[in-house]
Amino acid sequence: MAFDRFRHPLVAVFATLVLTIPWIGAFVSYGGYGTVHPGENIAPVMAVAVAGFAILGAAFLLAWAAETAEKDVPQAFAIAVLAVLAVAPEYAVDALYAWEAGAGSSEAANLAVANMTGANRILIGLGWSGIALFTIYRAKRTRDSAVEHRSGFLADVVGLDQKISTEIVFLLAATTYAFFVPLGGGIGSFDTLILVGLYVLYLLITIRGDVEESEEHVGVPAYFQQYPKVSRIAVVLFGFAFSGAIIFTAVHPFAEGLEQLGLQYGIPEFFMIQWLAPLASESPELIVVAYLVNKARSTAGFNALISSKLNQWTLLIGTLAVVYSISAGAVGTLSFDSKQAAEIWITAAQSFFAIAILTNFEISIREAVALLVLFVTQVLAEFYVIQTYTEPTATNVSMTILYAYTGVYIVLGVGLFITRRDSVRRLVNRTLSTAQTALGRGSSQTEHAD
Numbered sequence: 001m002a003f004d005r006f007r008h009p010l011v012a013v014f015a016t017l018v019l020t021i022p023w024i025g026a027f028v029s030y031g032g033y034g035t036v037h038p039g040e041n042i043a044p045v046m047a048v049a050v051a052g053f054a055i056l057g058a059a060f061l062l063a064w065a066a067e068t069a070e071k072d073v074p075q076a077f078a079i080a081v082l083a084v085l086a087v088a089p090e091y092a093v094d095a096l097y098a099w100e101a102g103a104g105s106s107e108a109a110n111l112a113v114a115n116m117t118g119a120n121r122i123l124i125g126l127g128w129s130g131i132a133l134f135t136i137y138r139a140k141r142t143r144d145s146a147v148e149h150r151s152g153f154l155a156d157v158v159g160l161d162q163k164i165s166t167e168i169v170f171l172l173a174a175t176t177y178a179f180f181v182p183l184g185g186g187i188g189s190f191d192t193l194i195l196v197g198l199y200v201l202y203l204l205i206t207i208r209g210d211v212e213e214s215e216e217h218v219g220v221p222a223y224f225q226q227y228p229k230v231s232r233i234a235v236v237l238f239g240f241a242f243s244g245a246i247i248f249t250a251v252h253p254f255a256e257g258l259e260q261l262g263l264q265y266g267i268p269e270f271f272m273i274q275w276l277a278p279l280a281s282e283s284p285e286l287i288v289v290a291y292l293v294n295k296a297r298s299t300a301g302f303n304a305l306i307s308s309k310l311n312q313w314t315l316l317i318g319t320l321a322v323v324y325s326i327s328a329g330a331v332g333t334l335s336f337d338s339k340q341a342a343e344i345w346i347t348a349a350q351s352f353f354a355i356a357i358l359t360n361f362e363i364s365i366r367e368a369v370a371l372l373v374l375f376v377t378q379v380l381a382e383f384y385v386i387q388t389y390t391e392p393t394a395t396n397v398s399m400t401i402l403y404a405y406t407g408v409y410i411v412l413g414v415g416l417f418i419t420r421r422d423s424v425r426r427l428v429n430r431t432l433s434t435a436q437t438a439l440g441r442g443s444s445q446t447e448h449a450d
Contacts, residue, residue: 009223013064019057022050023250038257047257051250058246059287065239066288067221067300068232077206079300082288083307084315085244089251089281090119091316098320101334102327109186109324111273113340116316117347119278123309124354125375127282131289131305132158132368135298146298154365161299162361162430167306169431170202172355174313178348182341187321188333195318199311208438247284255280268386274343275379306358313351339395342402349409350375356416360423370412378405 030036038047066082097112135158139147146159174195181191224235255277262272285308292301324334350371357367378401385397417424 009220012220013061016057016060020054020246023054023246026050027249036253038253039260042253044257044260047253048261051254051257054246054250055254055284056287058243058250059284060291061239062243062247062284063288063291064220064224065236065243066304068224068239069236070221071225072229072233072236074206077203079304080203080206080307080311081240083285083304084311085240085247087119087282087285087308087312087316088244088248089255089284090115090278090312091319092248092252093255093277093281094119094316094320095323098323098334099327102324102329102332106335109334109336110340111270112320112334113187113336114270114274114343115278116312116320117340117343118274119282119316120309120312120347121350121375122275122278122282123285123305123312124350125371125379126279127286127289127305127308128302128354128363129368129372129375131286131293131298131301132363133365133372134290135293135301136365138293139298144293144298150364154369157362157364158298158302160302160358160361160363163434164303164306164358164361165427165430166202166205166434167303167310168355168358169428170198171306171310171313171351174198174310175348175351175355178313178317178344178351181317182336182344184333186333186335187317187324189321189325189331192318192321195314199314199318202310202314205435205438251281251284254283271383271386302363309351339399342399342406346378346402346406346409349406349413353409353413353416356413356420359416359420359427374405374408378402 026036026042030041036042036047036051038044042050062082062085066078069078069081094112094116097108097115100108101112135144136147136156138144147156148159149156177191177194177198181187184191224232227235258276258280259269259272262276263269267276285304289301289304292298292304321332321334325331354371357363357371381401382398385401386394388394389397
């Protein structure tokens, strides 16, 4: 009987909050935001450990808050809020570089783009592929209904909720526009208008959707969903605010600690800014999704991943020009060099291929492995180049690699779009129907037009 008390949902909440206490203590004792510096006033290993446990605890709190919120708001909107909070540290890192660029640092502008493209490619190359593979692996125990076992070589698939069509179509629109961003010489106010406008329209459609019967939850979310509405909303808001604050403040020292450890092993600084720091800032999102998959909620997990990609590919890019202009004291364009233009193109191409995979609302083991292998081999090839060659040869060879992989992604994506053109048409029609219904210009009866 005494042991059963430890199974109470509040015990899990308390244990999760305990994980954040060491970081809160360090945060307060060193003087607040921006004062914890690994290698200066705290050992890199200690920073990684303390901040890492805090991020882990906050990620669970964030997931519980989002699941609890599904009782009162559309699931898509709850997941969109979760996605924004989970990737908020990435916004902060890029905003810092954009601010420095506005103050006159051309190198900071390149770092802002490098960090942004690295984060976006990690989210698909490791996030989408890794979670798909993990979902299929876990389905053997969780009996996840979203996983379908098929005959053939690596043929098992993860099925996605067709309601995610809105996110996929908006992501396709943002991806298509992203191909043209480098042609303007940088990220400017017009880019902000288009990309942020896309995300605002997406949010408007999702927030005006109907609150459907939420999935049956267990554990912490189920416990809090039994609260009266006012208390339940208070719990959700506290969960979002507290976990968001922990993640926002802890990810920078966590990333800096990893960078310090990386420098000790000879990893180039620019490489770490593009790959290691974004990997750290994406960790809350990946933890949340892995948690959902572990509960056999792979559909919600993939919804969160796709929503994260959408807000990073719209809001993150769009707000860079705003921060840059505020720092510069005038409306301007965040300029970058030809290497970063190539980085944007390969990021857009990877996104294009990934969207093509999802047009039939499935992702197979083969497709997940393809995303993973293409991402890993490109990163390793670039790492080899910067370790082997000196400038400017390293940059020239690296750009050749980027253009080659961009071509591969585009060819594969075009091939899938052609072979799945009927799925693409149904996808677009479903999204238009959803938008018309949400904006009050259509009937919900058209929802099943496909």
